[in-house]
Amino acid sequence: MDSLVIDYTRQDAGGASCTAQAWAQVPEALAAQEAQTLKAQAAELLRAKGAVLVAHYYVDGHLQDLALETGGCVSDSLEMARFGRQHAAQTLVVAGVRFMGETAKILSPEKTVLMPTLEATCSLDLGCPVDDFAAFCDAHPDRQVVVYANTSAAVKARADWMVTSSCALEIVSHLKAQGQKVLWAPDRHLGRYIQEQTGADMLMWQGDCIVHNEFKGLELQLLKEQHPGALVLVHPESPRAVVELADVVGSTSALIKAVVEGTQQDYIVATDNGILHRMRQLAPGKKLIEAPTAGNGATCKSCAHCPWMAMNGLRNLIAALQSNSPQVQVEEAIRSRAEGCITRMLDFTATLKAGRPPLQSGMGAA
Ligand code: SF4
Numbered sequence: 241m242d243s244l245v246i247d248y249t250r251q252d253a254g255g256a257s258c259t260a261q262a263w264a265q266v267p268e269a270l271a272a273q274e275a276q277t278l279k280a281q282a283a284e285l286l287r288a289k290g291a292v293l294v295a296h297y298y299v300d301g302h303l304q305d306l307a308l309e310t311g312g313c314v315s316d317s318l319e320m321a322r323f324g325r326q327h328a329a330q331t332l333v334v335a336g337v338r339f340m341g342e343t344a345k346i347l348s349p350e351k352t353v354l355m356p357t358l359e360a361t362c363s364l365d366l367g368c369p370v371d372d373f374a375a376f377c378d379a380h381p382d383r384q385v386v387v388y389a390n391t392s393a394a395v396k397a398r399a400d401w402m403v404t405s406s407c408a409l410e411i412v413s414h415l416k417a418q419g420q421k422v423l424w425a426p427d428r429h430l431g432r433y434i435q436e437q438t439g440a441d442m443l444m445w446q447g448d449c450i451v452h453n454e455f456k457g458l459e460l461q462l463l464k465e466q467h468p469g470a471l472v473l474v475h476p477e478s479p480r481a482v483v484e485l486a487d488v489v490g491s492t493s494a495l496i497k498a499v500v501e502g503t504q505q506d507y508i509v510a511t512d513n514g515i516l517h518r519m520r521q522l523a524p525g526k527k528l529i530e531a532p533t534a535g536n537g538a539t540c541k542s543c544a545h546c547p548w549m550a551m552n553g554l555r556n557l558i559a560a561l562q563s564n565s566p567q568v569q570v571e572e573a574i575r576s577r578a579e580g581c582i583t584r585m586l587d588f589t590a591t592l593k594a595g596r597p598p599l600q601s602g603m604g605a606a
Contacts, residue, residue: 259450259547265359267300267553275302278554283310285561291331291354293557294320296340297492298514298549303335303557314518316492317343317389318404322586324348333560334568335552337362341568342393346578353568356556360548364390367447368426374398376423380443383423384415387581390449391426393570397577402585405476405491408434410592411585416440429453433476433483449477451546455510457481459532463508467529470506473498474531478510482531486510499523513544 270278279302286293286306293312295303304314312333313323317340324332324344331352334341337360345353373395377385387399388408396402403411412434415422422440424431426447435442455478464472464485473495474486483489488498492515499507499519509516510531519528533544560566570578 262547266550279306282306282558286310289331291333292327292329293333294324296336297518298512299335299552301517302554318406337548339365339390342570345568345570346575354560356552356560358566360551362390363450364426364447365392368395370394380423383421385423387425388427393574393578396581397574399581402581407589412440413438427477429479430476451512451544452477454533455482455531460485467506470508471502471504472508475511512546
């Protein structure tokens, strides 16, 4: 078994793993004055508890602003992991999806890790259950197991390496240079992109992101023709037909950098539209156009937003700070094994940043 087909529209899929039920739990948009009042309350609670807010680029803009205004961070999942581990605060509040909270807890078991909701999950995580994944690994013991950050702690406990979209190319290139074969999970589109770029021998799990999987190549081509001067920015979780039309393929951080440093006036953006908040702040004069997610018969031309990311809001953040719950917990036997693959990635990326030679691969290590 190398994939699991999940219908995320099924009402009986179980809690917020059904997208309709996740959307039903998304907080209502706040009026400006109300948002200001709630932000001030949340900032005071963060200060009083000595807590720091670690937010992803895809969450609500008020949460991103709050994180930056209170000394926290807004970033991709690689930087979220690094920031949470290095920060002195004993309470981390993670605004994102559950695997991000788990990663924070795995790296900082002594800290309290709060989330606005633990029901905020991810289709990649849901589509890669640990028992099926372990059987896949057992069937291919000669391969380095490389998992994307968007997996459960239990899946990470089975891996040699964790990667994010910021460092996957470098890590797989490194393994290839060492003559290693790779077992990759769970995102099939990102895996295919990495395989094409590196030429590595990669066996793929067949998961996908419900947001990026919806971008359409033909529709994007038509949009490009309407905006011939625009630079096309694509996250590599998108299908091949979309990636092939990109001027820049990269992680959320890389796409933001492309807008900030680009000389063009217009940008077509193919990733979760939560990212536009930070892009507008950092490049206020530029025009950002959302890439199309649906064809002519659809009711929505571009609805690229993750329902699980959208479950995070100021009110449930405040409730979590007031009640000290929900807290992320990871069983110690799983945590200690999962820590190995995350630490290996953080050490590798730190080594690359410092310009030193890459580390040895971790075959067989925890
Ligand atoms: S945007 Fe996609 S990859 Fe990111 S959390 Fe949502 S479902 Fe998962």
